Amino acid sequence: MGFREALYSGKFLITAEIGPVKGTEIDVLLEDAELIKGKVDAINVTDLQSSVMRLGSMAVCHLLKDHGIDPIFQLTCRDRNRLALQSDLLSAWVLGIRNVLALTGDHPTMGDHPEAMPVFDLDSVSLLRVICRLNEGFDMGGNQLKGAPDFFPGAVVNPGADTEAAFEMQIIKMEKKIEAGARFFQTQGIFDLDLFERFMKRVEGFKTPILGGIILLKSAGMARFMNKNVAGVFVPEPLIKAMEETKDKVKTSIEIAARLIKGMKDICQGIHIMAIGMEDKVPVIMEKAGLL
Amino acid sequence: MIVAEIKPFEEIKNMIKNYQKVLIVGCGSCVTVCLTGGERQVELLASALRMARKIEGNDITVGELTIRRQCDPEFIEQIKDEAAQYDVILSMACGAGVQGIAERFKDIPVLPAMNTMFLGVSDGQGTWVEVCAACGDCILWKTGGICPVARCAKGLVNGPCGGSQGGLCEVSKDVPCAWQLIYARLVRLNLQHFLKDISQQKKQPVRPRRLVREDLRLKKEPTKGV
Ligand code: SF4
Numbered sequence: 431m432g433f434r435e436a437l438y439s440g441k442f443l444i445t446a447e448i449g450p451v452k453g454t455e456i457d458v459l460l461e462d463a464e465l466i467k468g469k470v471d472a473i474n475v476t477d478l479q480s481s482v483m484r485l486g487s488m489a490v491c492h493l494l495k496d497h498g499i500d501p502i503f504q505l506t507c508r509d510r511n512r513l514a515l516q517s518d519l520l521s522a523w524v525l526g527i528r529n530v531l532a533l534t535g536d537h538p539t540m541g542d543h544p545e546a547m548p549v550f551d552l553d554s555v556s557l558l559r560v561i562c563r564l565n566e567g568f569d570m571g572g573n574q575l576k577g578a579p580d581f582f583p584g585a586v587v588n589p590g591a592d593t594e595a596a597f598e599m600q601i602i603k604m605e606k607k608i609e610a611g612a613r614f615f616q617t618q619g620i621f622d623l624d625l626f627e628r629f630m631k632r633v634e635g636f637k638t639p640i641l642g643g644i645i646l647l648k649s650a651g652m653a654r655f656m657n658k659n660v661a662g663v664f665v666p667e668p669l670i671k672a673m674e675e676t677k678d679k680v681k682t683s684i685e686i687a688a689r690l691i692k693g694m695k696d697i698c699q700g701i702h703i704m705a706i707g708m709e710d711k712v713p714v715i716m717e718k719a720g721l722l
Numbered sequence: 723m724i725v726a727e728i729k730p731f732e733e734i735k736n737m738i739k740n741y742q743k744v745l746i747v748g749c750g751s752c753v754t755v756c757l758t759g760g761e762r763q764v765e766l767l768a769s770a771l772r773m774a775r776k777i778e779g780n781d782i783t784v785g786e787l788t789i790r791r792q793c794d795p796e797f798i799e800q801i802k803d804e805a806a807q808y809d810v811i812l813s814m815a816c817g818a819g820v821q822g823i824a825e826r827f828k829d830i831p832v833l834p835a836m837n838t839m840f841l842g843v844s845d846g847q848g849t850w851v852e853v854c855a856a857c858g859d860c861i862l863w864k865t866g867g868i869c870p871v872a873r874c875a876k877g878l879v880n881g882p883c884g885g886s887q888g889g890l891c892e893v894s895k896d897v898p899c900a901w902q903l904i905y906a907r908l909v910r911l912n913l914q915h916f917l918k919d920i921s922q923q924k925k926q927p928v929r930p931r932r933l934v935r936e937d938l939r940l941k942k943e944p945t946k947g948v
């Protein structure tokens with residue numbers, strides 16, 4: 431069952447995420463994928479995450495497809511203008527890629543080529559529109575395609591946006607994304623279930639499945655770093671403390687993630703696990719969370 | 723106004739190293755207002771160059787002039803007699819001014835003393851900020867008078883990227899997120915319905931852009947080649 435079918439079956443959705451390497455070494459990546467295979471509904475492949483130059487999302491999605499995994503092709507507006515975005519979408523389709531996650535993308539200054547030109551010819555909302563337009567058999571210029579794709583488009587939302595303006599704008603933009611064609615959402619990492627529940631109540635009427643983001647903590651330092659530097663991520667003090675005091679960081683991290691997942695089962699329609707280098711731990715987390 | 727800053731002194735000195743007679747031309751408009759290329763700055767640059775060349779034992783003649791606008795042929799015309807007496811003109815105007823002068827005096831090299839930066843406004847003493855990218859299709863009417871094209875680091879026209887923290891932009895932590903400013907202003911004006919409209923993507927202009935006002939033209943002139 432592919433991701434789209436899983437979504438419409440009404441089951442609790444599980445997606446994971448893989449960040450391609452900087453270089454051509456793909457063995458570890460494929461081993462990790464093999465470990466998760468069959469346990470998740472889809473695997474996201476990031477598109478030059480944090481604006482760091484590396485192996486591309488499309489190629490890795492294609493490899494995952496070859497290994498029998500349904501990939502979610504993350505596509506940002508940072509590096510490609512509307513010609514390249516549309517062409518890459520068509521290329522992705524002929525390579526067997528069916529799901530696309532439309533993102534604005536980080537600014538190049540956040541990465542390792544800070545002097546690169548920021549493109550942002552389209553944004554996440556207009557990219558979603560373009561995906562739907564391609565699905566209908568037309569490009570952005572209204573020209574007819576010879577053979578059209580049938581992508582399943584999704585988008586992201588940041589429920590932890592910190593100011594009133596930022597939060598309200600997230601909700602407004604979420605509505606725009608749905609109007610533009612988003613059929614599912616994946617969120618930024620969630621650590622506070624009460625806050626997340628309030629967000630979910632607020633967007634209940636949108637009737638679009640939401641997969642709550644789970645980030646695996648590596649250390650207390652990482653948690654503090656995210657609190658300070660990653661927009662929308664807030665790790666509460668007790669969790670930081672638990673990571674600080676534990677003798678077995680991996681075990682504690684797994685416990686925290688499993689607990690959050692259990693809590694999310696009744697709140698949202700699925701989870702999206704961002705293991706950030708701990709992809710091999712995904713199966714045990716799922717087992718602990720009662721998902722296997 | 724057009725905001726520009728003066729180039730590093732060493733760079734200017736290097737540009738004019740092979741010349742003995744330099745005319746520095748200031749501009750009385752934008753760069754006078756942003757205190758980088760007006761009469762006073764012409765005077766300062768002239769004495770600094772004289773001094774530096776004197777120390778090197780390579781004396782130089784520096785003329786000083788400031789005209790009302792370097793982007794207007796009418797004002798440029800006024801300096802034609804002085805210009806003819808110099809080896810080189812060092813313009814203290816924006817890039818448009820430098821090119822305006824170069825277009826008029828084709829036999830004299832015209833060099834830029836400034837780095838032209840952006841269309842901006844003053845943001846407190848000694849600070850200027852970019853507020854308009856001259857996109858050619860103004861949408862300020864639906865963004866509460868705050869421009870996302872110029873003031874959002876990604877130029878997003880459909881709402882924020884989700885990267886702001888504490889109301890500040892993810893890209894420069896000392897700059898407010900333009901979309902949060904827009905949100906606050908539209909709420910205040912009770913015009914928040916604009917936030918829900920899906921905006922058309924901006925069209926890229928074909929450069930160089932040109933404005934033709936038929937009503938102001940004397941007669942139809944064909945475009946000139948080289
Ligand atoms: S929308 Fe922004 S960049 Fe475009 S003309 Fe208006 S202020 Fe300038």
Ligand code: SF4
Pocket residue numbers: 873874875876877878881882883884885886890891892893898899900901902
């Ligand atoms: S934080 Fe705000 S201003 Fe900065 S890039 Fe994102 S939307 Fe634009």
